[in-house]
Amino acid sequence: MPYSLTVQKVDGKPGQVYYPLKLNQVPKPTPGPKEVLVRLHAAALNHRDFFIRQHLYPGISFGHPLLSDGVGTVVEVGPEAPPSLLGKRVVLTPSRGWASDPAGPEDISRFSVIGGAALYPVGAGQDYVVLDPEELELAPPHLTTHEAAAFPLVGLTGWRALVTKALGVPVGKDPAPAARGRNILVTGIGGGVALAVLQFGVALGANVYVTSGDPAKLERAKQLGAAGGVSYREAAWDKQLAAQLPSSRPYLDFVVDGAGGDIVSRTVKLLRPGGVISVYGMTVGPKMDWTMQAVLRNVELRGSTMGSRDEFRDMVEFVRRHQIRPVVSRVVKGLDNIEAIDGLFEDIRNGSQFGKLVIDISSEGEGSAKL
Numbered sequence: 324m325p326y327s328l329t330v331q332k333v334d335g336k337p338g339q340v341y342y343p344l345k346l347n348q349v350p351k352p353t354p355g356p357k358e359v360l361v362r363l364h365a366a367a368l369n370h371r372d373f374f375i376r377q378h379l380y381p382g383i384s385f386g387h388p389l390l391s392d393g394v395g396t397v398v399e400v401g402p403e404a405p406p407s408l409l410g411k412r413v414v415l416t417p418s419r420g421w422a423s424d425p426a427g428p429e430d431i432s433r434f435s436v437i438g439g440a441a442l443y444p445v446g447a448g449q450d451y452v453v454l455d456p457e458e459l460e461l462a463p464p465h466l467t468t469h470e471a472a473a474f475p476l477v478g479l480t481g482w483r484a485l486v487t488k489a490l491g492v493p494v495g496k497d498p499a500p501a502a503r504g505r506n507i508l509v510t511g512i513g514g515g516v517a518l519a520v521l522q523f524g525v526a527l528g529a530n531v532y533v534t535s536g537d538p539a540k541l542e543r544a545k546q547l548g549a550a551g552g553v554s555y556r557e558a559a560w561d562k563q564l565a566a567q568l569p570s571s572r573p574y575l576d577f578v579v580d581g582a583g584g585d586i587v588s589r590t591v592k593l594l595r596p597g598g599v600i601s602v603y604g605m606t607v608g609p610k611m612d613w614t615m616q617a618v619l620r621n622v623e624l625r626g627s628t629m630g631s632r633d634e635f636r637d638m639v640e641f642v643r644r645h646q647i648r649p650v651v652s653r654v655v656k657g658l659d660n661i662e663a664i665d666g667l668f669e670d671i672r673n674g675s676q677f678g679k680l681v682i683d684i685s686s687e688g689e690g691s692a693k694l
Contacts, residue, residue, distance in 0.1 A: 324348045326658045327388040328448035330376055330439060337378040342385075344376075344661050352453045353399075359408055359456055360399035361415075364687055365472035365654075366447035367392035368680040369515065370606075373671045375439045384441040391417040391438040392679075393447025394462055394471035396687060404456055412687070413459040415452070416635055417476040419443050423633045425493060436476070436629060447472075448658065450684060460636065463643035468687060473679035474519065474642060474649040475635070480603055481519030481579075482638035483630035489577040489601040494633045502527035505576040506568060508590065509533050512552065513540040513677045516603060518650050520579045521547055526645040532564060532575075540677055547650070561589045568593075577601065583611040587624070597621045603628065650678030658684055 327349045330342035354360045372389055374380040393415045397408045419442070420434035421427070428434035435442040445452060462471040485498075489507070492498040502524060509520045512533035524531040525548035533544045533552040541552035551567035553560040568574065574595045580586045583605030590600065591614060600622060605611060613624065630638070641647070653670065655663035660682075667680040 325351050325450035327446070327450070328390070328658050328664070329388060330383075330385055332385045335378070340378050342376045342378070344389075344664060346659055346661060349449070351451055354401045354404065354453045356401040356403040357455065358401045358453050359397045359404050359459070361393075361395040361413060361452050361454060361459070362398045363393050363395035363447060363450060363452060363684050364468045365394050365684055366390040366682050367472045367476075368667055368671065368682075369476050370604075370671060371436060371476075372438065373668055376668065382435060382441045383439050384444075387439055387441070387444045388446030388448040388452075389439040390446050390448035390682075391415075391436050391476045392472050392474075393452070394468060395452070395685075397459075408456060408459070412462040412464075412471070414462045414471055414475050414639070415445070415447055415454065416458045416460065416632060417479060418629050419445075419458070421629070421631045423494070423631050425487060425631070427628075428631075448682070450658065457632075460639045463639065465643070465646050466648065469651050469654050469681045469683065470649045472681050473515070473651050476629075477515035477519045477679065478638050478642060478649070479630040479635045480627070481516045481523060482641070483634050484516070484579050484601045484603040484627040485520050485523055485577075486637075487630070487634060488625045488627040489579055489599050491599075494631070494637055499527050502529040504528065504530070504572070506530045506532065506550075506572055506574065508564070508575050508578045508580075508593075510555070510578070510580045510582050510586065511535065511606070512544045512549070513537065513674070514581060515649075515679045516581055517579075518544075518547070518678055521549060522647050522649075523641070525549075526641070526647060530569065530572075532567065534560065534564075536674075543677055561593060565593055574598075579603070581606060583607045583609075585612065587612055587617050587622075588614055591617045591620060591622060594620065594622055597623070599623045599625060601625050601627055652676040652678035652680055654681045654683055656683040658682060
């Protein structure tokens with residue numbers, strides 16, 4: 324019988340509680356007339372899943388499967404669904420309720436990331452999932468199963484933060500002219516979104532600089548194409564970064580940040596007038612300072628969360644065209660391997676990962692394929 328992975332409700336206050344993982348036996352679902360059945364092969368964790376276990380994320384569900392990132396094979400299609408999808412390897416769109424508006428979700432009350440969400444029952448932490456074909460993209464063929472599971476959510480988040488918000492490039496347009504030769508700072512390298520932004524920026528011809536508290540992560544980032552990097556544990560890391568910038572362009576054009584904290588005061592002197600700080604997260608704390616110096620330099624602060632269905636389509640095509648390979652930090656085997664999956668969550672807690680943490684669910688070719 325198929326499995327699903329959820330969190331189990333226990334008493335505790337947000338930030339103090341840590342919900343245990345729960346393995347559930349569930350019936351194999353049947354697709355409706357316009358739906359498809361996907362046999363999932365791998366799923367990946369995100370910081371969001373760690374926040375859900377601490378009840379630090381809104382609108383969570385204790386009955387819907389966890390995890391937003393998944394890859395699998397279409398093994399059954401309904402009579403009105405496209406038969407061409409049968410047998411195809413696909414990735415799940417990691418959110419619902421945002422079609423195309425570049426400003427944000429068309430109806431914020433209907434927008435949600437999938438996986439352990441109250442609003443939508445879909446999650447990648449299960450053996451089988453029924454989906455509308457519109458919520459699938461063909462997996463780029465150059466990716467392994469684990470790589471394909473690793474990139475949807477972080478890829479979409481990083482794409483919007485870099486391309487739509489920092490570069491200001493609309494859907495369907497080539498972002499390379501806006502990025503080529505520009506200097507971009509990406510903070511907190513090692514996390515999935517930061518690594519996606521690094522890889523996208525390098526592929527677009529930008530000079531990408533990174534920060535990390537771990538020298539080994541800085542070196543690995545350079546191996547992926549980073550032009551330089553500094554440790555944020557150094558008191559004068561901003562001055563060290565300034566010394567690394569090229570003499571022909573001795574300033575930053577853009578900052579893509581997931582930490583918050585003092586990023587504005589640290590980078591305001593490094594940014595060109597009118598430079599952009601694109602913020603997709605605030606792991607240091609839920610508030611950050613905005614300085615008068617930033618105002619006088621016409622610096623723009625732009626918030627960014629996930630992205631639209633159209634942006635997801637553009638991102639997947641970019642990964643396919645540029646043969647980008649997402650970074651996988653560690654893989655464990657089996658949805659029923661709760662102890663090992665808990666170990667992946669500990670990697671997030673300790674910040675020890677470099678890339679995505681993946682659960683291997685099934686082998687490709689496993690499961691029947693039928694109309």
